[in-house]
Amino acid sequence: MSFAKPIATLRTSAGLPTGRLALWWLLASEVIIFGGLLASYVMQRLGHPEWAHDAAHTNIWFGAGNTIILLTSSLSAVLGHQAAQTGDGKKAARYLWLTIGGAAWFLINKGFEWSGEISHGFTITKSGFWSFYYTAAGLHGLHVIAGATAMAVVALDAAKNKELQRVEYVGIYWHLVDVIWIFLFPLLYIAK
């Protein structure tokens, strides 16, 4: 079904494109969702020093490896944006697929990590720490999936040189997913 954009979508009274403006508001709401969750975790953690014993069982190598994968995938998102800037939709799409590959690798690692932990009895109901561990990382994982899906949709369009401005928007969103992980990694893995 074709969809004609209304005048409202094309206007820029505030001086920046509507899509990017909306995206920043979306990021604001995401930051507050994770902010609430992490603030709850930090408050509880301060009141429960014994959670450090649980935290000692997290696998810091998986965490560090996933951090590197996610940060590197942000690089390819930026390269995709650069390609879109020069109007090369095909190249931008290729970089986006590379980023999606990073997301997939991240999730596969996560799957190995979690199944190892669960098989050792560290389930979500084991203690308050593990409840927060799985909830926060799980919610982040959902954002990884959502970001990858959005990138796939944009990449299909970009390959046909359509809606190239969206390459930047999914890139910004992907950086948010990245930044959230940068908060999660020290809070869940490193803090002992």
Place this chain on the structure above:
Amino acid sequence: MTTTTAPTSHAGADDHAADHAPAEHEQSFFMKYLWSTDHKVIGFQYMITGLLMAIIGGYMAYGFRMQLAWPGEWIPGVGFLSSQQYNAYVTTHGTVMIFWFAMPVLIAAFGNWLIPLMTGCDDMAFPRINRLSYQVFFVSALVLLASFFVDGGAFGGAWTAYPPLSAKATMNLTPLGSTLWVVAVALEFVAFLLGGINFITTSMNARAPGMTMMRIPIVVWTIVVASILFMVSVGPLVAGAAMLVLDQQVGTHFYDPGHGGDPILWQHLFWFFGHPEVYVVLLPAMGVCAEIITCNARKKFFGYQTFLYTLFATGIISFFVWAHHQFVAGIDPRMANIFTITTLIISIPIAEMIFLYIATLAGGQIRLNVPMLWALSFLAEFLLGGVTGIFLGASGSDIYFHDTYFVIAHFHYTFVPIAVIACFAGFTHWIPKMTGRMMNETIGKLHFWTTIVGFNLVFLPLFITGMWGDHRRIYNYQHFPDLSTQAMQDLRIASTVGLLIMIAAQGFFVWNLVWTWKKGPPAGNNPWRGTTLEWQTTSPPGHGNFHPMPTVHRGPYEYSVPGAAEDFIPQNQPPA
């Protein structure tokens, strides 16, 4: 970050897009009314869904008020109400009225209708996200209603859903209903986050040429600020809701004090959202009344910029008052002092707003039509709610009043003016624009007076029973000798009779709607002789709203300008 391929700046984009706007062609009923991306249709969808949900919420109120007045007796249309059902009715009434009636009608329906029309554009910035927002909202309503038909029935742990009651099926006896409740509320939040981002972006970016910040009508400002407040406050509760579902269904112990969890955490997450939420619905109601009062006082709004400052002040302070809901939850008394002070401070900008309305009225040529009656009664009734709030905001007196019917009466004196009175003010003011027909003034006045009398009869007695010690979560007062005196029971019966009057009064509204449909006289473009842009197009506005798109030359409230030919100058009228 720079943009590259983003839409170029648009000197001539408006004309360009207008050339390519799809011509209005015959569409199927489904495409036109159920799958539309037109902001006006979506506004109607929100409004009708909100009103249907209000009927359900009102039915619940009827059920439990009848039980309280005549405990244990058979209730016409409900039957015998068991204690478990009573709890479900109370919970659903509160949840529905706030999340499925006040928010969709005040923010989503009026926002959808007014933001594009008042800022002079043809639709929302993201029409398809707008449609998605309504669809998610609709599904959330179905999920909530479905909880009545599952094993164990609907959730009965009050709209605040405090754990451990809400977290443990062994306590609340609604293993599925409680989870469906959380899921429905979370979906509703998603719908309003989508809608809110759309409202904010549209108002920021899609304004007509010349519609500068200081020329935006007040109701648009209030809806945008309310959307921002919602977005900034709801996040932690979304996370909290996920944690609550995990506690219910997976067996985690986030809120379980027996296993290292903390039930007070939920109270913080809930009220950090819950108190700004009061302002999320209050501010659009204030905005609706500002438009109506200015138009019908035929005077420029007094202190437009001052209003904006009080608006921002209210929004900011509303984030620092939440713990006044927890004075008896064991918080540090020093903390209680601080929250008492912030709570009393927030009444200052609100009082200032009301003074601005009174100053607008002073010396105006007041036109007492039906919308104006509603708007004026909003000020009077809301004032009662605000003044009684001072007793609850002060931690000392709240320890006595907490969880009594005084609280119920107080917040209904804020929420009924917001959700009922301001909604009717808005309906009666803008229905001529939405439908192209005038409503009946006489039936409208009958509706107004019966509703107002009924409303006051419901809640004035409850202040008194509350002061006498009526606790709010009791199914049958006959089991409590101190609370079952004849005088107290008489007041409860008076309150229930008030509710019956209020419900019956809505018959006038339905009659008026039918009358308007059948024989309402044509409204013309501008029946109230208003200045804002929505009155400068056809009633109802056609596809694309304006032909040609307007350019704005002046502020929103140029009424009774000395030397002008008419007593109002539309915003889009070029300077002479």
